Each structure stands twice: as structure tokens, then as C-alpha cells.
Amino acid sequence: MTPTSPTPVVRRRVARTLTYASLVGASVVVLLPLLVVFLTSLKTEEQMADDSGALSLPDNLFNFENYVTAFRDGEMLTAFANTAFILVFAIAGTVLIGSMAAYAIDRFTFRFRKLVVALFLVATLVPGVTTQVATFQIVDSFGMFDSLWAPIALYMGTDIVSIYIFLQFVRSIPVSLDESARLDGANALTIYRKIIFPLLKPAIATVVIVKGITVYNDFYIPFLYMPSDDLGVISTSLFRFKGPFGAHWETISAGAVLVILPTLIVFLLLQRFIYNGFMRGATK
Amino acid sequence: MPPTHTDGRSAAKVVGPPAAAAPPPPTPSRPPRRATFWRRTTPWFFLAAPLALLVTFTYAPVANMVAYSLTDWDGVSPDLNYIGADNYIEIFTRPELFQVFFVSGYYLAASAVQIAAALYFATILSFNVRFRNFFKGVLFFPYLINGVAIGFVFLYFFQDGGTLDSVLALFGHESDRAWLGTSNSANISLAGVSVWRYTGLNFVLFLGAIQSIPGELYEAAELDGANRWHQFRYIIAPGIRPVLSLSVILSISGSLSVFEIPYIMTGGATGTETFVIQTVKLAFQFNKMGLASAAAVVLLLIILAVTWVQRRLVPDDRVDLV
Numbered sequence: 001m002t003p004t005s006p007t008p009v010v011r012r013r014v015a016r017t018l019t020y021a022s023l024v025g026a027s028v029v030v031l032l033p034l035l036v037v038f039l040t041s042l043k044t045e046e047q048m049a050d051d052s053g054a055l056s057l058p059d060n061l062f063n064f065e066n067y068v069t070a071f072r073d074g075e076m077l078t079a080f081a082n083t084a085f086i087l088v089f090a091i092a093g094t095v096l097i098g099s100m101a102a103y104a105i106d107r108f109t110f111r112f113r114k115l116v117v118a119l120f121l122v123a124t125l126v127p128g129v130t131t132q133v134a135t136f137q138i139v140d141s142f143g144m145f146d147s148l149w150a151p152i153a154l155y156m157g158t159d160i161v162s163i164y165i166f167l168q169f170v171r172s173i174p175v176s177l178d179e180s181a182r183l184d185g186a187n188a189l190t191i192y193r194k195i196i197f198p199l200l201k202p203a204i205a206t207v208v209i210v211k212g213i214t215v216y217n218d219f220y221i222p223f224l225y226m227p228s229d230d231l232g233v234i235s236t237s238l239f240r241f242k243g244p245f246g247a248h249w250e251t252i253s254a255g256a257v258l259v260i261l262p263t264l265i266v267f268l269l270l271q272r273f274i275y276n277g278f279m280r281g282a283t284k
Numbered sequence: 285m286p287p288t289h290t291d292g293r294s295a296a297k298v299v300g301p302p303a304a305a306a307p308p309p310p311t312p313s314r315p316p317r318r319a320t321f322w323r324r325t326t327p328w329f330f331l332a333a334p335l336a337l338l339v340t341f342t343y344a345p346v347a348n349m350v351a352y353s354l355t356d357w358d359g360v361s362p363d364l365n366y367i368g369a370d371n372y373i374e375i376f377t378r379p380e381l382f383q384v385f386f387v388s389g390y391y392l393a394a395s396a397v398q399i400a401a402a403l404y405f406a407t408i409l410s411f412n413v414r415f416r417n418f419f420k421g422v423l424f425f426p427y428l429i430n431g432v433a434i435g436f437v438f439l440y441f442f443q444d445g446g447t448l449d450s451v452l453a454l455f456g457h458e459s460d461r462a463w464l465g466t467s468n469s470a471n472i473s474l475a476g477v478s479v480w481r482y483t484g485l486n487f488v489l490f491l492g493a494i495q496s497i498p499g500e501l502y503e504a505a506e507l508d509g510a511n512r513w514h515q516f517r518y519i520i521a522p523g524i525r526p527v528l529s530l531s532v533i534l535s536i537s538g539s540l541s542v543f544e545i546p547y548i549m550t551g552g553a554t555g556t557e558t559f560v561i562q563t564v565k566l567a568f569q570f571n572k573m574g575l576a577s578a579a580a581v582v583l584l585l586i587i588l589a590v591t592w593v594q595r596r597l598v599p600d601d602r603v604d605l606v
Binding site (some may be wrong): 098268 | 331341408412447451452480488541543560588591
């Protein structure tokens with residue numbers, strides 16, 4: 001392509017080297033803090049005290065004692081169970097509600113349709129953190145405060161992004177499918193159940209992934225709405241490590257790794273879907 | 285693309301009605317009434333739950349919040365005592381309440397770094413690079429990590445004798461400073477954590493937008509003698525403008541509503557208190573529900589204003605919901 005004069009070749013080589021250098025540099029910046037915490041989680045209390053520095057290798061690479069302490073004393077089992085419970089209900093609710101709303105908005109012409117769409121649209125502009133002060137009173141008045149239902153209701157009720165994702169998919173399903181079903185005597189509920197919902201599978205996968213990661217990682221809502229000790233989810237339970245384990249960095253690190261590990265596994269297994277999900281989710 | 289999409293649909297709809305209208309003729313007298321009744325109510329059957337949740341957990345709180353902001357309510361007492369605009373006056377006249385906005389400045393600056401880094405890596409990784417998927421994964425992964433875990437990872441990172449000090453020691457730089465000890469360095473450190481955490485999201489959004497640009501454009505440009513910079517300047521940059529503008533808006537509203545990382549790492553100490561931390565403290569620690577509501581209203585208005593300006597500057601041609 002280019003004439004074989006030396007300068008462009010040299011230039012290209014320099015550019016390549018710089019490109020890779022920057023990529024490796026960024027990887028180190030991302031991975032080093034995580035790696036150090038992993039190493040710390042394998043160290044013993046004595047080794048932490050002997051001042052060998054954060055970068056030193058643990059004496060025994062198979063010292064999982066801190067994990068046992070973190071898991072047991074940090075009540076991580078309860079935390080994972082509570083998180084799983086919230087995840088199941090919040091995700092099922094979000095999928096059902098989002099797909100129903102999308103079906104109604106896209107397939108029917110009815111009075112106030114524009115208003116309904118505008119209500120959903122404007123709601124995206126209201127950042128959740130700003131309204132918590134007042135939302136709190138409403139949740140409290142329903143008697144949901146300090147129960148697992150508070151976050152479930154909030155996650156279902158504030159998820160407008162999933163309605164958008166479903167809306168885009170419902171649109172791509174040809175209307176002629178509904179119509180032929182209707183001629184066969186199917187009513188709206190049957191059409192939704194038998195035609196629309198099954199065809200929404202890719203959208204459902206997207207919503208499940210995006211919602212699942214958001215719920216798993218959320219700190220603010222469980223922190224505000226479930227102060228009880230036995231109602232810890234993984235974020236709040238991990239946060240409570242701050243007190244009892246204070247300066248025991250080996251235990252705190254083990255707790256952090258316990259929380260990060262499931263995310264890492266899911267990410268490695270579902271990489272492609274996760275990228276797509278977040279691209280769709282954020283750009284709507 | 286959207287216009288053709290809509291056209292296709294409206295065309296389908298035009299074809300639709302005759303087919304749907306075909307059955308009625310045999311019995312024109314009674315059924316239509318019932319049919320129209322059902323036709324009118326079915327969508328509401330599907331919308332009941334979503335709308336109820338939307339109103340309960342988004343619009344009712346906003347309305348209540350505005351009402352509370354005009355009272356001196358403590359969050360407990362049964363009746364509201366209206367005091368007019370006093371809360372708002374307090375926010376704008378008590379400098380310590382307003383200065384939390386300066387903390388947002390650190391995060392705003394961090395956002396600029398974050399977007400630049402994301403743009404750079406998205407551009408180079410959109411071309412053929414070895415281990416591309418590995419780098420992609422590494423850059424994106426922090427975004428998926430639990431915020432509390434990130435908080436702890438970086439508490440250890442900035443600790444005396446922690447990760448950062450040890451790395452600096454490797455390079456012969458014996459540092460003995462508390463990174464989270466002074467207001468300035470603590471805020472810079474925390475803003476750095478937010479760059480670490482969120483660059484991946486911007487990166488993936490940019491990457492997606494760049495990859496949706498047709499490949500022939502680059503080939504044509506290369507034939508015309510365009511180098512990488514030209515390709516970036518004239519093909520990539522315009523191609524990702526909508527996503528870029530979305531990222532800017534997300535990072536401005538994000539910078540104003542920072543909560544998790546500083547709350548977990550410093551609890552808002554040493555001058556790292558952000559607007560949301562302050563509001564949460566006012567409301568739930570000091571029982572100043574009225575004042576906290578007013579603060580939240582101010583934040584909401586600022587964010588709405590920023591969004592509105594962005595919508596005006598970059599008209600979003602993809603708002604084709606109806």
C-alpha cells in the first residue's frame with residue numbers, strides 16, 4: 001500500500017508500541033488493586049503484621065482461613081440468600097411489567113396513550129437518589145420498611161430502561177402475527193402470552209442481565225430501607241465488615257473477593273451478552 | 285434508520301384495520317359496543333401495574349418532596365407546618381450547605397479524564413489489535429464490580445503502606461503520606477476511584493457506536509490517504525456524537541449525585557462530603573426532612589436543567605417512542 005520509504009514503517013512501529021504500552025498500562029491500573037486484595041485475602045494475621053508490604057506474596061497460597069472467617073462471621077450466607085430472593089422477585093417483576101407496558105404502548109391505540117408514554121419518558125429524567133427522602137415515607141407508609149419487599153418494589157417500580165428495551169423489541173415483531181392470531185380468536189392476553197412474550201427472549205436476556213447486575217451491586221436502597229442485621233444483602237453485609245473487622249485487612253479482603261467472584265464468573269461466561277445489554281440499556 | 289422503521293409500521297397499520305374490521309359486518313347491531321369497550325380497556329389492563337408503580341415510586345415522591353420542602357417537618361410528627369421558602373433561603377445562604385457542590389467539581393474533572401480515556405481506548409480497540417477481547421474485558425470489568433467491594437479495594441489501595449505506597453516504593457519513591465488525609469488529596473483520590481470504576485461503561489458505549497459505523501468508510505478514507513487521526517476526526521467523532529453527548533450528560537448528573545464511594549470510603553469526612561451524603565444525613569440523622577427535601581429539589585432542578593440544555597444542543601433524533 002504505502003511506498004517502502006523507511007519513515008512510515010518506523011512511524012507505524014512506534015505507534016504500535018505506544019498503543020500496546022498504553023493498553024498494558026491500563027490493564028495494570030485496573031488489575032493491580034484487585035490482585036493485591038486477592039493476595040491480601042490469602043495472608044495470615046501474622047504476615048499482615050510483619051510489615052512485608054502490600055505487594056508481597058502470601059506465605060501459603062492455599063490459606064483460605066480468612067474466607068471461612070468472612071463467610072461465617074460476616075454472615076455472607078444470609079447475605080447471598082437475601083440477595084438471591086430480591087433478585088428473583090425484582091427480575092421477574094421487571095420482566096413482566098416491562099413487557100406488558102411495552103405491549104400495551106406499542107400495540108394499542110387508546111386515549112391518553114401519548115400521556116402515558118410521556119410519563120414514562122419524563123420519569124427517566126428523575127434521578128432516583130434525589131427522591132429517596134420522599135420515597136422513604138411512601139415505602140414506610142406501606143409497612144414495607146425494613147423488609148425484603150421494599151427493595152423489590154423499588155427495583156420494579158423505577159425501572160424505565162427495561163420498558164424501553166422491551167418497546168424496541170415489540171416494535172420489531174410484525175403486527176401481522178398478532179392479527180392472524182386475532183383472526184383465530186385469540187384475545188389480547190393470549191397474544192401477549194403466546195406470541196409476544198416468547199418472541200421477546202433476547203430482550204428478556206438483556207433485561208435479566210442488566211437488572212441482575214444492578215440489583216446485585218446496589219448499595220443505596222438496601223442500606224436505606226433494610227437496616228436490620230438479618231436483612232443484609234451482599235453490599236450491606238460487606239459494608240458491615242468495617243466495624244468488627246476494622247483493621248483486619250485480610251478478612252475484609254476475603255469478603256470483597258467473595259463478593260466480586262460471582263460477578264467475575266458471570267462476566268466470563270456471558271461476556272458478549274453483557275456488553276450488548278449495557279449498550280442497549282444505556283443508549284436506550 | 286428510524287424513519288423507515290416508522291414508515292414500515294404505519295404502512296402495516298394501514299393494511300391492518302380492514303382485516304380487523306372484516307368480521308363485524310355480519311352482526312352490526314349489538315357487538316360493536318362490547319367490542320369497543322373491551323378494546324378500550326385492554327391496554328389499561330396491561331398498564332395498570334406499571335403505571336401504579338411509576339406513580340407510586342416516582343411521581344408521588346417528587347410531588348411529596350416539593351411539598352415537604354416548604355415545611356419544617358422532622359419526618360416523624362403527624363402534621364406539616366408550612367414555612368414557605370425558608371428552606372431554600374437557608375440552602376443558598378448557609379455556605380456550608382452549598383459548598384458540597386464544590387466537591388462535585390473534582391468528579392466533574394474526573395469525568396473529563398474518564399471520557400477522554402474511554403474514547404482513546406475505544407478507538408484503538410476498534411481497530412485490529414492483538415488480545416483485543418482480553419483488553420476489552422479488563423477495561424469493562426470494573427464497572428460490574430460491587431461498589432462496596434470497590435470501596436474496600438481502594439481503601440486498602442490508599443492505605444498507609446497499602447498498594448499505592450508499595451508500588452511507589454518499587455520505583456524508589458518512599459512516600460509516607462495519608463492519601464485520604466487532606467481534603468484536596470482525598471477528593472482527588474476518590475475521584476480517581478470513580479474514573480477507575482466508570483471508564484469501562486463509557487468505553488463500551490463508544491466501542492459499540494464506533495463499530496456501528498460501516499467499515500467501507502474507513503477503507504474509502506484510507507484509499508484517499510487519510511491516516512488514523514483523520515479517520516478519527518472525520519469518521520469516528522461525528523459517528524459517535526449522540527453517544528458522546530449522552531455520556532457527557534450522564535457524567536454531569538453523575539458528578540452531582542455521587543454517593544456510594546465517598547460514603548463507603550470516608551463517610552464524608554475530611555471534606556469529601558457530597559450533596560447526596562449531606563442530604564441523606566440531613567434527612568435521616570438530623571431529622572431535617574424539610575431542609576433535605578429542599579436540597580433534593582434543588583439537585584433535581586439542576587439535573588433537569590442540564591438535561592434540557594443537552595437536549596437543546598444535541599437534538600436527539602432517536603426519540604421516536606410513539
